[in-house]
Amino acid sequence: LLKRTCHFVKDDKRRRILYLTLVRSQFEHCSQIWRPYTESCIKKFENFQKNCIKWVLSEEELSYGNSNTYVSKCIQAKVLPLEFRFKLNDLIFFHNVVNRLIPVTLPTYLKLYNGTSRLRKTHLDRLSYVSDLAPRSMSFNLLHKSFFYRTHSLWNTLPLEIREVTSSTMFKSRLEAHLWEICKLTLNATDQFLNDI
Secondary structure, three states: OHHHHOOOOOOHHHHHHHHHHHHHHHHHOOHHHHOOOOHHHHHHHHHHHHHHHHHHOOOOOOOOOOHHHHHHHHHHHOOOOHHHHHHHHHHHHHHHHHOOOOOOOOOOOEEEOOOOOOOOOOOOOOOOEEEOOOOOHHHHHHHHHOHHHHHHHHHHOOOHHHHOOOOHHHHHHHHHHHHHHHHHHHHHHHHHHHHHO
């Protein structure tokens, strides 16, 4: 529909704004609740965004079949891959809950790490969260899908200096920069691997 109604728009920047405003915003609405978590489901969303990026960059005749090509085109268009965008939304909401910026509380099974762990070595620090729940194999998939359980693990992987930020605006800015850095590092690592073969 966007292609048909805005076929006269040729500028990449304007096309990008149209895509982000009219299309991707639909995917992001309440994504903390419904977002896909399996690799196959995420891939379907990424394939859709591939076609959109092609339109944004006026490269509809090209193939973005290679994942590296897709990521590089996302970087060129300044549009995060949807997998990272979903993580961004999850972490922003979690940050707002942790810092009491919204009227939502953490579930009782999540607590700040108190310095003790069953593991000999742990990467956890004072702003890491641990779960009191120890899911059995049969219930793990259901628990893994839940917002707070999946996001607290993601939160713990963030650098401490990002988690220390209390301002929602500054946190979003630093988190987005961090996710872009991961995208670029992944792309560079793959390129280096291919060069070494």
